[in-house]
Amino acid sequence: WLLSAKSEEALRDQARQLHAYTIGHPDVPAERIAASLAARARFDHRAVVDTTDRTTLLTNLTALADGTEAPGLTTGTVTPGRTAFLFTGQGSQRLGMGRELHEAHPVFAAAFDEVTELFDPLLDRPLRTVMWGQDADLLNRTQYTQPALFALQTALYRTLEHDGLTPHVLIGHSIGEIAAAHVAGVLSLPDAVALVAARGRLMQAARTDGTMIALQATEDEVLPLLTAGIDIAALNAPGSLVVSGDAAEAVALQERLGAEGRRTTRLTVSHAFHSAHMDGVLDDFRQAIDHLTYNPPKIPVISNVTGLPATGDELTTPAYWAEHIRRAVRFHPGIQHLETEGVTRYLELGPDATLTTLTQQTVRAGAVVTAALRKTSPEPLAFATAVARLHTGGHSPSAWRRGHTPAHPDGLPTYPFQRSHFWLAPQRSGTDVTAAGLTAADHALLGAAVTLADTDQLVLTGRISLRTHPWLADHTIAGTTL
Structure with missing residues (x-):
């Protein structure tokens, strides 16, 4: 269910109204209400309630109305700006990555199967059995790690693309940049698979005496x-x-x-990547990928080599991808550049929130930074939450917009207007004779008493109104002549 409003108070009121409607109309399918809500105008204060269980749905609506958190409830405010997709590098891999989403999402499954089938003839064992097996040491071997990450990231991107969620710019971390280049159109899927397989195989064959x-x-x-x-x-x-x-x-x-007193950590790796220890495999790698077809990117890609947008000439040469193995990964400068270019939303495509953490340390507060998958959460829930987080931040899947307005269920609450009245109040004036310094009368209704100079008669003055005498609303004045 997609909810939005122009203020947080209105969003909470909408949750209360929908909660009451759901209880009072148990015969109305939740899917029908969802379709009706999706067709409505979208304002800056947003919430997504994502569940198929009616009880949980009501719980989430209550949490939204109360301003608290709940599983399946995502809230946020639209952040103006652009969106970047981040592709994770080596070290983020984990056994079983992608298996739950493969079981739950047909689009992901089809894309994943296509990629792994292309890798299988180039590896000495099926990639899926390595990814979803029980041997972590095997998965951590570079010749399998890099194809596994590429397969997962490509399938995640194709799933988002199918739902109409595409980025303005791409950035990867080491092997992640190859996935970014593929989805940007630099390499076809078969050519990207060939490049990744050669890269992983040769980097695995490099000298192993480094750290x-x-x-x-x-x-x-x-x-x-x-x-x-x-x-x-x-x-x-x-x-x-x-x-x-x-x-x-x-x-x-x-x-x-x-x-x-500096923090230091020796990484658990088999090779000294991005150092002179890779020099021995660079010529072989250039030769292995020389026959591939390269195209200019259709989506801007931030280069790890420079930390700036890659030019078409850079991404379309084997020399660049060889240098990419040897040079430092300038991920932090790349994120800094994205921020200066107005990127305010970042979605990481990978097994966990590795780049999410690094990006949060770089960008200003208020940016939307989230990960498509997290090792601590079921994959379908993590994926749905990430998409919802982008939507509440201002970048919505086009599939969530309906081509026509469905028939609204009878009595479905409309927008909860936060009404305020702005009547003009009459200004209090100083026209009473007491303003001239005359004696005030000791009377609830009379303002002053004036004795005429030539007689013993009095002139009485005063003003009566509900504003100055609110108690008159409960009284009657009869037979009075002033």
Whole structure:
């Protein structure tokens, strides 16, 4: 159920009215009410109630009316700006990723099956059995990790695209940029699969005597401390980066910064990615992808190499994708650029909220940052909540807009107007004779008493109105002549 209003008070009133209507009309299907609500005008204060259980529906409406939270209830206010899709990099993978959504969503299942079937001839075992098996070490091998992430991200994007939810701009993190390039039209699906399979296979074959360490530091602080054997591998968030390369030199840098009280973490990886340890596979990778067809992007893609929008010439050359393996992932500068370009909504496509956390550390408060899947939540619920979060933030799936207005159920509450009255009130004037300094009469209705100069007669003055004498509303004045 899609609810919206021009104020938070009106949104709560709408929830109360719909709650009462639902209880009073148990024969009206919830789906019919949902169709009617979807056809209404959409205002900036929004809520989505997503459930098939009537009891939960009523509970969520109550929570909305009370201003509290509930599972299946998403609220928000429209944020002007653009929308970016984020594609997660290696390290976010988990066993079983995509299986629940595959069972629940036919569009996702079809897209996922198409991608995995293209990978299977290029791998030594079916990709799905690796992703949904029990061997985490096997999934964590680069030759399988990268195809698995690409398959999941592509299927997520195609599902959103089917519902009419597309971004203004794309950004990935390492392997994620290849998924971004594919959905932007740079590579066809078969060519993208070939590139990812070659990338994963060759990066897996690179030397294994290196390490990667996450450090609490800025690029400017670390650059002077780098030695010949280590490189900056990723700029992830403000004051958060990763160095990669020879283990001894990387650990020495870790110990130096740790002694200063900086947070440091040695990553559990098999290779020193995005460092000189990748140099031995770059020529083979360029040759492996030289025959592929590249096209200019139809959706802007932020480059990991520069942190700026990639040009068509960059994305359409094998040399760029080889350099992409070797150079640092400039994710943080990329998010900074998106913010300067008016992006205010960010949706991460991947197994968890990895980039969501990094992005939240970079962007200003008020931005909508959410993830399509979360390892702590059932996949269908996480996916639906993410789409609802984008809708309440101002970017709605076109499939949620109806082509015609359905017949409204009888008595369905309309907009809960928050009425205010603005009658003009007469101004109090100083026309009573007391304003001239005359003696006030000690009387409830008389303003002053004036004795005429040439007689003993009196002139009595006063003013009577419900504004100045509200008690008159309950009294009657009879037979009085002034």
